[in-house]
Amino acid sequence: xxxxxxxxxxxxxxxxxxxxxxxxxxxxxxxxxxxxxxxxxxxxxxxxxxxxxxxxxxxxxxxxxxxxxxxxxxxxxxxxxxxxxxxxxxxxxxxxxxxxxxxxxxxxxxxxxxxxxxxxxxxxxxxxxxxxxxxxxxxxxxxxxxxxxxxxxxxxxxxxxxxx
Amino acid sequence: xxxxxxxxxxxxxxxxxxxxxxxxxxxxxxxxxxxxxxxxxxxxxxxxxxxxxxxxxxxxxxxxxxxxxxxxxxxxxxxxxxxxxxxxxxxxxxxxxxxxxxxxxxxxxxxxxxxxxxxxxxxxxxxxxxxxxxxxxxxxxxxxxxxxxxxxxxxxxxxxxxxxxxxxxxxxxxxxxxxxxxxxxxxxxxxxxxxxxxxxxxxxxxxxxxxxxxxxxxxxxxxxxxxxxxxxxxxxxxxxxxxxxxxxxxxxxxxxxxxxxxxxxxxxxxxxxxxxxxxxxxxxxxxxxxxxxxxxxxxxxxxxxxxxxxxxxxxxxxxxxxxxxxxxxxxxxxxxxxxxxxxxxxxxxxxxxxxxxxxxxxxxxxxxxxxxxxxxxxxxxxxxxxxxxxxxxxxxxxxxxxxxxxxxxxxxxxxxxxxxxxxxxxxxxxxxxxxxxxxxxxxxxxxxxxxxxxxxxxxxxxxxxxxxxxxxxxxxxxxxxxxxxxxxxxxxxxxxxxxxxxxxxxxxxx
Numbered sequence: 001x002x003x004x005x006x007x008x009x010x011x012x013x014x015x016x017x018x019x020x021x022x023x024x025x026x027x028x029x030x031x032x033x034x035x036x037x038x039x040x041x042x043x044x045x046x047x048x049x050x051x052x053x054x055x056x057x058x059x060x061x062x063x064x065x066x067x068x069x070x071x072x073x074x075x076x077x078x079x080x081x082x083x084x085x086x087x088x089x090x091x092x093x094x095x096x097x098x099x100x101x102x103x104x105x106x107x108x109x110x111x112x113x114x115x116x117x118x119x120x121x122x123x124x125x126x127x128x129x130x131x132x133x134x135x136x137x138x139x140x141x142x143x144x145x146x147x148x149x150x151x152x153x154x155x156x157x158x159x160x161x162x163x164x
Numbered sequence: 165x166x167x168x169x170x171x172x173x174x175x176x177x178x179x180x181x182x183x184x185x186x187x188x189x190x191x192x193x194x195x196x197x198x199x200x201x202x203x204x205x206x207x208x209x210x211x212x213x214x215x216x217x218x219x220x221x222x223x224x225x226x227x228x229x230x231x232x233x234x235x236x237x238x239x240x241x242x243x244x245x246x247x248x249x250x251x252x253x254x255x256x257x258x259x260x261x262x263x264x265x266x267x268x269x270x271x272x273x274x275x276x277x278x279x280x281x282x283x284x285x286x287x288x289x290x291x292x293x294x295x296x297x298x299x300x301x302x303x304x305x306x307x308x309x310x311x312x313x314x315x316x317x318x319x320x321x322x323x324x325x326x327x328x329x330x331x332x333x334x335x336x337x338x339x340x341x342x343x344x345x346x347x348x349x350x351x352x353x354x355x356x357x358x359x360x361x362x363x364x365x366x367x368x369x370x371x372x373x374x375x376x377x378x379x380x381x382x383x384x385x386x387x388x389x390x391x392x393x394x395x396x397x398x399x400x401x402x403x404x405x406x407x408x409x410x411x412x413x414x415x416x417x418x419x420x421x422x423x424x425x426x427x428x429x430x431x432x433x434x435x436x437x438x439x440x441x442x443x444x445x446x447x448x449x450x451x452x453x454x455x456x457x458x459x460x461x462x463x464x465x466x467x468x469x470x471x472x473x474x475x476x477x478x479x480x481x482x483x484x485x486x487x488x489x490x491x492x493x494x495x496x497x498x499x500x501x502x503x504x505x506x507x508x509x510x511x512x513x514x515x516x517x518x519x520x521x522x523x524x525x526x527x528x529x530x531x532x533x534x535x536x537x538x539x540x541x542x543x544x545x546x547x548x549x550x551x552x553x554x555x556x557x558x559x560x561x562x563x564x565x566x567x568x569x570x571x572x573x574x575x576x577x578x579x580x581x582x583x584x585x586x587x588x589x590x591x592x593x594x595x596x597x598x599x600x601x602x603x604x605x606x607x608x609x610x611x612x613x614x615x616x617x618x619x620x621x622x623x624x625x626x627x628x629x630x631x632x633x634x635x636x637x638x639x640x641x642x643x644x645x646x647x648x649x650x651x652x653x654x655x656x657x658x659x660x661x662x663x664x665x666x667x668x669x670x671x672x673x674x
Contacts, residue, residue, distance in 0.1 A: 004594045012337055019344055022359060029354060037619035040356040043612040044347040051340050058333060083390045090389040091586075093558075094382065098565045098578050111562050118558035122389070126554070139555070147559055151566060159216060161570040164578075 002067030005058055012055030019048030086122075093118050107163040112148035116140045168294060171518050175525035184227060184529075191228040192533035193541075195235020197548055199242070202249045203388035204560060206236035206436070206493040207380040207602075211373050214500040215567040222504035227526050229500050230480075233493050234286060234530035237436050237476055238538070241278035241469055243549060245271060254436035254475070257444040257468035264460035272404045272542075277462055279538030280406035281418065281469030286531040288422025288470070289429065289477030294524045296430070298517070301485040304510035309621060310629050313614035314638035315432075316343075316607040319488060320600055321642045323433030325649055327597035332649040338596045339433075342604020343611060345370055352613055365576040372499045372605055374568040374580040379598050380492070381564040382585025385557050387592060404542040414466045417447050425471035429478020433603030435491025436475040443471025477527050484508045484520055488610075492602045499606075 026041035028034075062068070093114065101110035119140035124133055155161040179188070191213070198209035213232050217225035240255030245262035258278065265274035307315070320343065324335025348359045349369025360366035411418070421443035428439040447467030448457045457464045479490025480497065487509040489495035501508050512520060537545070568581035588598060622628040629635055647653045 001595065008594055012341075015341075015344075019347075019359075026358065027356065034354065035620050037624050038353050038616045040351045040354055040358055042619075043615055044344065044358060046615075047340055047344045047347065051337065051344065054333060054337050054340065058337070061333075087386060087390045090386050094385065094561055094585075095582060097561070098582055102565060102569075102578065103575055115558045115562065118561075119555055122554040123552075143555060143559075147562060151562055155566055155570060159219065159570060161566070162573055163566070164569055164575050 002062045002065035003069070004067075005062035005065075006067030009055045009059035009062055013052050013059065016048045016051030016053075016055055020045050020052065021048075023048055089121060093121065103164045108148040108152040111151060112144040114144075115147045116144035119143060168298065168521060171521035172294065172524055175518065175522035176528070178223070178522065179227065179525055179529060184224070187224060187228050188231050188529045188533050191231035192235040192530050193537055195232040195530075196239035196242075196534065196537055196545065198232070199236035199239025199251045199255075200545065200548055201551075201556065202243055202247065202251055203384045203553065203557065204236075205252045205380050205384060206233055206240075206254065207376055207496055208384065208560075208564075209233075209236045210493050210496040210500070211376045211380065212563055212567045214373060214496060214503065215570050218500075218503055218571070222506060223522065225504055226497075226501065226506070226523070227529070229497055230523065230526040231530040231533060233497065234473070234476055234527060235534060235537075236493070237472055238278075238282040238469075238534045240472075241282065242275065242542075242545065245274045245278065246546065246549060252436075254440055254472040255468075256437055257440040257472070258465060260444070260458050260468070261456075261461045261464040262468075264458075265462075265465065268460055270460070273462075274465060275538070275542055276404050276406040277410070277465050278469045279404070279535065280411045281421075281466045282473040282538070283531055283535045284411070284418045285422050285425055285470035285473035286476065286527060286534070288419065289426045289474035290524055290527045290531065292423070292426045292474075293477040293481055293527070294521065297481050297484050297520050298513050300481060301510055301513040301520075304485050306634060307486075307510060308632075309614040309618040310632050310635045311638065312610055313618055313629065314635050314642065315486065315488065316611035316614065318638045318642045318645075319432030319603055319607055321645050322431055323603050324597070324600040325645050326428075326431070326434045326438050327599045328595070331595065334594075334596045335600050338591065338598070339600030339604045342601040342606075343608045344604075345375070345601075346605050346608020347612065352609065353616060365574065370580050370584075370605070371568075371571060371577050373496065373571050374577040375584040375605060376492070376496055376499075376602060377564050377568050378581035378584030378586075379588035379601065381560065381567075382581060383588030383592060383598075385561055385564075386585065386589040388553055389557060405539060410462065414463055417450075417463050417467050418470050420446060420450070421467040421470035422474040425474030426478035426481075428471070429475030429490045429494075430481050432482055432488050432490060432607075433492070433495075433599045435479055435494070435599060436472040439475030439478065440468040440472035443467045443474075477524075480523060480527075484512055484523065485510065489603065489606055492599045495602045495606050 023041035023045035026039065028036065028039045097110060097114035101113060105113070120137060123136040123140070127133060152163065156163055195209060198204045199206060209232050210229050213229055217228050236252055237254050240251035241258045241262065243249050243251035244255035244258035245266050248259050248263040250256040250259055262274045262278065265271065320339035321336065324339045325332040328335030346369070348366055350357050350367050357367050424443045424446055425439035428434050428442050429436065444464055444467050447463055448454055451457065451463055453461060453463060475491065479494035482488045482490045483494050483498045487498060489498045498508065506519060507515065564581060565578055568577045569575065571577060592598065618629060630639060648657060
């Protein structure tokens with residue numbers, strides 16, 4: 001965790017400093033003679049400064065615990081880790097659907113494709129029994145159709161949402 | 165007092181319609197199902213349900229959300245007992261004794277204890293809500309800009325500390341990240357657009373509901389899909405009817421846990437999980453059967469389940485009286501109340517006192533529903549735990565996406581959901597709690613306006629922030645919490661108190 005803390009502390013410091021700098025650049029409306037204590041940048045500047053300080057404390061602590069000793073070879077284990085593989089697949093499927101398919105394909109079709117792919121990709125890799133794989137494909141197909149139809153109908157007809 | 169009872173009776177009678185009773189039953193049942201399923205939390209359930217109910221009448225929508233809330237916190241005990249995985253973070257303490265009981269063939273008994281604890285906890289919390297909320301609302305009328313500023317600071321500090329006991333710094337970083345995220349968009353005094361970088365969509369700020377759906381829905385889906393699949397415990401379920409003798413035997417534990425749970429609920433951004441942990445720790449200290457704790461103690465299970473459900477009405481107390489959420493699910497409830505035109509806050513007992521007692525009546529109805537479902541539907545409901553996550557999670561993600569979109573029919577809100585989901589996943593993996601982040605998002609606006617208004621009122625003189633009596637109490641309390649998290653100071657406190665200091669378990673969020 002010290003290594004993760006080392007990296008996140010740098011991110012937090014940069015974020016805090018970025019917020020601080022942006023806040024100081026915000027207008028102070030002197031020409032409108034507004035009260036200087038109401039200027040928009042005052043609170044975000046304080047928040048940015050406090051975040052930077054907390055990030056710095058985390059950084060010092062992680063350095064004292066040896067968190068700076070990140071080895072390049074460690075990334076190989078991370079990349080080929082089964083959990084990382086499952087995460088990458090999950091991210092690709094979900095982001096591909098929400099940020100890629102939705103809005104480009106008709107909503108029902110995008111949803112059906114996503115549900116079918118999600119179930120198939122995860123269940124396919126979970127077994128090497130061809131009979132179970134065929135069953136899984138059939139289930140995915142039925143589930144995709146049902147979810148796409150039900151969600152589309154409910155949101156469009158019951159909740160009167162104009163689907164993306 | 166009599167007026168309160170009258171309003172409560174009116175509220176209860178108002179819900180004595182077939183439509184309301186139907187809403188109570190399906191919403192509580194859905195809440196139990198959401199709570200049971202690992203990966204679906206009370207926060208997500210209420211957030212998704214808010215998107216589905218926002219065209220309903222306010223009374224119906226809030227009733228459904230509260231039933232969902234109470235049901236989900238109770239439902240989490242099922243998977244905690246049978247899978248050793250808390251269905252919601254609120255049931256983490258339930259696994260300690262619930263799962264060993266299930267493994268020793270007493271799953272039915274464990275679920276009966278969980279039902280009786282949850283019902284009793286809800287009732288104690290509900291009674292405290294009915295008595296404390298009016299008093300607190302009257303007291304909160306004294307609050308001005310200075311007090312609200314410190315309340316926002318205290319909320320982040322105490323929430324960051326209690327939801328990340330092993331490392332409060334991470335809790336505070338999460339809280340301040342939430343506060344900073346709340347700064348995005350048009351500010352309320354000069355209508356200046358902060359941190360929008362030219363994007364028109366950011367002008368309205370980051371929507372709380374899409375952010376919560378991302379942090380508690382999408383992030384949780386990613387967590388669940390990276391974990392190995394879970395196994396139901398092989399145990400006979402047996403009778404799920406609680407024994408009155410057992411409930412009576414642990415009546416002291418129930419009352420103590422109910423009060424502790426409610427208090428933990430009242431503390432901003434702390435919530436049901438800490439309600440359970442604190443009740444569990446207190447029960448262990450006071451128990452004559454300390455050795456059984458952690459290996460199948462009925463008393464431990466009763467304490468955890470009473471504590472987490474008592475925290476639900478507890479978390480609603482600051483929502484109603486201060487417009488500050490006691491927990492992450494309560495933050496969604498607060499957002500839903502604003503959407504429906506209810507204005508919670510110090511004026512609630514003046515503007516709409518009946519609403520407070522209507523909420524009490526809603527909690528009572530939800531409690532009756534969990535009792536009915538706990539006694540009658542335990543076995544059929546367990547079938548839900550057999551649904552493979554590979555088939556459940558894509559459906560949940562479809563609902564997360566359309567739920568985020570449907571609030572304002574903006575594709576941008578889907579992006580907000582995805583952003584908070586990825587950030588939430590990364591933060592969770594690195595042990596950052598989610599509750600302070602949510603609280604920061606809610607309190608950011610209050611902190612911003614209160615500090616600037618306070619500075620204007622005093623012409624930049626900070627003394628007033630520190631010397632007003634209520635302000636002084638809140639900032640000193642915040643300082644004590646910060647100092648207590650510093651190792652040497654904590655040890656000094658421990659020595660002064662004459663006992664060893666204990667590092668309790670850290671907790672997640674709603």
